[in-house]
Amino acid sequence: xxxxxxxxxxxxxxxxxxxxxxxxxxxxxxxxxxxxxxxxxxxxxxxxxxxxxxxxxxxxxxxxxxxxxxxxxxxxxxxxxxxxxxxxxxxxxxxxxxxxxxxxxxxxxxxxxxxxxxxxxxxxxxxxxxxxxxxxxxxxxxxxxxxxxxxxxxxxxxxxxxxxxxxxxxxxxxxxxxxxxxxxxxxxxxxxxxxxxxxxxxxxxxxxxxxxxxxxxxxxxxxxxxxxxxxxxxxxxxxxxxxxxxxxxxxxxxxxxxxxxxxxxxxxxxxxxxx
Numbered sequence: 001x002x003x004x005x006x007x008x009x010x011x012x013x014x015x016x017x018x019x020x021x022x023x024x025x026x027x028x029x030x031x032x033x034x035x036x037x038x039x040x041x042x043x044x045x046x047x048x049x050x051x052x053x054x055x056x057x058x059x060x061x062x063x064x065x066x067x068x069x070x071x072x073x074x075x076x077x078x079x080x081x082x083x084x085x086x087x088x089x090x091x092x093x094x095x096x097x098x099x100x101x102x103x104x105x106x107x108x109x110x111x112x113x114x115x116x117x118x119x120x121x122x123x124x125x126x127x128x129x130x131x132x133x134x135x136x137x138x139x140x141x142x143x144x145x146x147x148x149x150x151x152x153x154x155x156x157x158x159x160x161x162x163x164x165x166x167x168x169x170x171x172x173x174x175x176x177x178x179x180x181x182x183x184x185x186x187x188x189x190x191x192x193x194x195x196x197x198x199x200x201x202x203x204x205x206x207x208x209x210x211x212x213x214x215x216x217x218x219x220x221x222x223x224x225x226x227x228x229x230x231x232x233x234x235x236x237x238x239x240x241x242x243x244x245x246x247x248x249x250x251x252x253x254x255x256x257x258x259x260x261x262x263x264x265x266x267x268x269x270x271x272x273x274x275x
Contacts, residue, residue, distance in 0.1 A: 001029065002020075002149055003018070003020065003152040009174065009175045009177050009178070009181060010175075011165045011171055011173055012173035012174055013160065019042070019045075020045060021046065021049060021054075022047070023046075024047075025037075025049075026045065026046075029045065041053070055080075055083055055084065060088045062090070063089060063090040063091075063092065063155070063159070064084045064087075064089050064090070064091050064092070065094060065151075065155060066080070066081055066091070066093050067096065067148050068093060068094065068096065081117070085116055090118050090119075091118045092117065092119045092120070092155070093117045093121065094121045094152075096144045121151055123144070123151065164264040165263055166264065167263065167264045167267050170188060170191070172241070172263060173234075173235060174188075175231070176227060176233075176237070177230070177231045178227060179223060185236065185240075186200050186204055188241070189241055189244065192267075193241060193244040202214065203240045203243060203244045206240065206250055207253075208229050208233070209229060210250055212250055235263070238253075238257060238263045238267065239253045239257065242267070242270055245270050245274050246273075
């Protein structure tokens with residue numbers, strides 16, 4: 001759930017690109033706000049939603065990651081796993097061991113054989129050797145969750161790299177949706193355009209406000225006002241970069257991205273051309 005929620009601001013991804021579902025939905029999640037499904041389809045997180053609304057539309061370019069806590073989790077997930085494997089999507093099983101299970105916690109071959117998962121990833125329980133048995137009971141749940149999150153991070157980060165949203169190890173298509181990302185966006189423009197912080201901010205604001213001529217009110221507005229304007233927009237940083245490097249208008253930068261929609265390719269061509 002955490003990894004899915006982080007992809008839109010970090011990579012400028014669509015909320016539909018990476019979604020998370022949990023057995024029991026919001027009741028299992030235990031969030032303070034309760035059931036948020038009424039806010040839209042992206043807020044529906046139960047396995048029923050996955051089975052009814054997502055699974056029937058899975059295509060060859062999709063990937064489903066099934067997180068299973070221990071061998072006992074197989075029984076509960078058998079039906080969903082069988083449906084996922086029968087779909088066109090790539091399937092992966094991530095098996096999280098517990099402290100009372102052996103290191104080789106991956107389900108036996110005869111358990112997996114009927115499903116033919118495309119890949120299996122095992123997260124063994126080994127921290128008792130480092131921390132000692134007296135500490136394990138207090139951190140077992142945290143370890144399993146953070147280890148599974150790291151596996152999901154690796155997969156989704158790799159997917160966004162392949163889709164061209166990362167350029168020279170920099171997440172250049174981030175969504176300018178909070179103060180941290182606003183200042184990170186400025187630093188990205190500053191880095192690749194070799195500008196001062198103030199000039200980089202001005203070029204970023206040109207993209208935020210979709211104009212080549214910033215008014216005094218735009219320039220003097222608070223960071224929160226800039227963020228409010230930017231949050232609903234996409235490709236703000238790539239447009240700003242292309243505009244400053246190519247010395248072109250904001251509209252011309254947007255046209256460039258329409259012509260070359262893979263952001264990494266567009267930036268690489270721009271830098272090679274302008275040398």
